[in-house]
Amino acid sequence: MRVLVTGGAGYVGSFTVRRLLAAGHEVVVVDNLSTGRREAVRGCPLRMADIRDPAGMGPVFEEFRPEAVIHFAALKSSEESLRDIGTYFGVNVTGTQNVLDLCARTGVERFVFSSSCAVYGTPQICPVDETAPVRPESPYGETKYLSERMIASYGQATGLRYANLRYFNAAGAADDASLGEYAGPAATQLLPVAVRATLGLAPALRIFGDDYPTPDGTALRDYIHVEDLAQAHVRVLEGLDTDERCGPVNLGRGQPVSVRELIDALRHVSEKDTTVTTAPRRPGDPGLSWADPDLALSRFGWRAERDLDHIVRTAWDWHTGTPASLE
Ligand SMILES: NC(=O)c1ccc[n+]([C@@H]2O[C@H](COP(=O)([O-])OP(=O)(O)OC[C@H]3O[C@@H](n4cnc5c(N)ncnc54)[C@H](O)[C@@H]3O)[C@@H](O)[C@H]2O)c1
Structure with a gap:
C-alpha cells in the first residue's frame, strides 16, 4: 500500500514507518520537525510541511496519491495544552481537518489516527474498554476526542475506513538502541524523566501524588512498548477491510504499573538508585x-508482546547510548 505518514519523524511515527517499510509498504513522511528528528526518518522520503497549511501538504497528496494515511502529527502534552490552548486546537483539530480534507479530495481509503487514553479522563472502572464514557480533562484530550468525532463523520460521509487508536503510555526503544525517544529537559514522560534523574542530569524524580487508592499510593498506568505500538499500526492498517472494523481501539498491555514499580524496574536494570521526592497530585x-x-x-x-522489563531495559540502553536523546 502507498501510505502517507504525518508526524513520521516523531517517536511512535518513526518506529511505525520502519515496520511499514519492513512489511513492504511504500511510505512518504510529512512532518514539520517541530518535535521530530530528520535522522529518525530512514528508507523513505521526508516532505517538510505543516499540517496547518493545506497548500504545503496538497502537492504531497497529489504526487504520492496515498491509499492510506496514518496521522501522528500533533502536540501531545496535557499540561502544555492548558497554557497554549489555541496552538493545541490549531495543530490537533484544524490540522486533522486539513488532513481529512486532503484524504477526501484525493480518494484515500484508509485512515489510522493516533488518539489517546486522555479521551477517557479519569476512568470510573479499570481496565477501560472502548464503551467507557469519554470525558477528557484537558484541552489536549478534548482535541483528540474532537478529532475522533471528525474522523468518524468524514468516514460516514466519504466512505473513508478509519481506526481511532487510543494509546496508553508509549515507552521503550529499539532492541539495538538504533531508534528511540528524544526527550529534552522539558519532557514530562515518566520513563525519560526517571532516566534523567538516575543519571544525575536532574536533581530528583518528582512523584506527583503518593496518596492514591492504589497498593503503594502512586498512580497506576499502562506502559506499552513502542515496537508493539508500531506493530499494531501495521496490523490495523492492513486489517481495515470492512466498515464494521472502523471505530476506536485501545492500545495498551492491560497491565497496571505504579510509578514506584516503574522506578524499581529502572533500579533493577540500571543497577543505580533514582533520587525521588514526592509532590502533591496534579489536577487531571x-x-x-x-x-x-x-x-x-x-x-x-494484535496484542502487546513486550513486558515492563523490556520497556525499561531498551529505554535505558537508548538514553545512555544516545546522550543527545536527553538534550
Ligand atoms: N507517546 C505517547 O505516549 C502517546 C500517547 C497517546 C497518544 N499519543 C499521540 O501519538 C502521536 C505521536 O506521538 P509521539 O509520542 O510520537 O510524539 P512526537 O512529538 O514524538 O511526534 C509528533 C510528530 O508530529 C510532528 N508535528 C507536530 N506538529 C506538526 C505540524 N503542525 N505539522 C507537521 N508535523 C507536526 C512533530 O515534528 C513530530 O515528528 C501524537 O498524536 C500523540 O498525541 C502519544
Whole structure:
C-alpha cells in the first residue's frame, strides 16, 4: 500500500514507518520537525510541511496519491495544552481537518489516527474498554476526542475506513538502541524523566501524588512498548477491510504499573538508585488508568508482546547510548 505518514519523524511515527517499510509498504513522511528528528526518518522520503497549511501538504497528496494515511502529527502534552490552548486546537483539530480534507479530495481509503487514553479522563472502572464514557480533562484530550468525532463523520460521509487508536503510555526503544525517544529537559514522560534523574542530569524524580487508592499510593498506568505500538499500526492498517472494523481501539498491555514499580524496574536494570521526592497530585492526573486491550485482539489479531522489563531495559540502553536523546 502507498501510505502517507504525518508526524513520521516523531517517536511512535518513526518506529511505525520502519515496520511499514519492513512489511513492504511504500511510505512518504510529512512532518514539520517541530518535535521530530530528520535522522529518525530512514528508507523513505521526508516532505517538510505543516499540517496547518493545506497548500504545503496538497502537492504531497497529489504526487504520492496515498491509499492510506496514518496521522501522528500533533502536540501531545496535557499540561502544555492548558497554557497554549489555541496552538493545541490549531495543530490537533484544524490540522486533522486539513488532513481529512486532503484524504477526501484525493480518494484515500484508509485512515489510522493516533488518539489517546486522555479521551477517557479519569476512568470510573479499570481496565477501560472502548464503551467507557469519554470525558477528557484537558484541552489536549478534548482535541483528540474532537478529532475522533471528525474522523468518524468524514468516514460516514466519504466512505473513508478509519481506526481511532487510543494509546496508553508509549515507552521503550529499539532492541539495538538504533531508534528511540528524544526527550529534552522539558519532557514530562515518566520513563525519560526517571532516566534523567538516575543519571544525575536532574536533581530528583518528582512523584506527583503518593496518596492514591492504589497498593503503594502512586498512580497506576499502562506502559506499552513502542515496537508493539508500531506493530499494531501495521496490523490495523492492513486489517481495515470492512466498515464494521472502523471505530476506536485501545492500545495498551492491560497491565497496571505504579510509578514506584516503574522506578524499581529502572533500579533493577540500571543497577543505580533514582533520587525521588514526592509532590502533591496534579489536577487531571487519574489515579488509575489501564486498558482492556481485547478489542485490538479480536478485531485485528494484535496484542502487546513486550513486558515492563523490556520497556525499561531498551529505554535505558537508548538514553545512555544516545546522550543527545536527553538534550
Ligand atoms: N507517546 C505517547 O505516549 C502517546 C500517547 C497517546 C497518544 N499519543 C499521540 O501519538 C502521536 C505521536 O506521538 P509521539 O509520542 O510520537 O510524539 P512526537 O512529538 O514524538 O511526534 C509528533 C510528530 O508530529 C510532528 N508535528 C507536530 N506538529 C506538526 C505540524 N503542525 N505539522 C507537521 N508535523 C507536526 C512533530 O515534528 C513530530 O515528528 C501524537 O498524536 C500523540 O498525541 C502519544
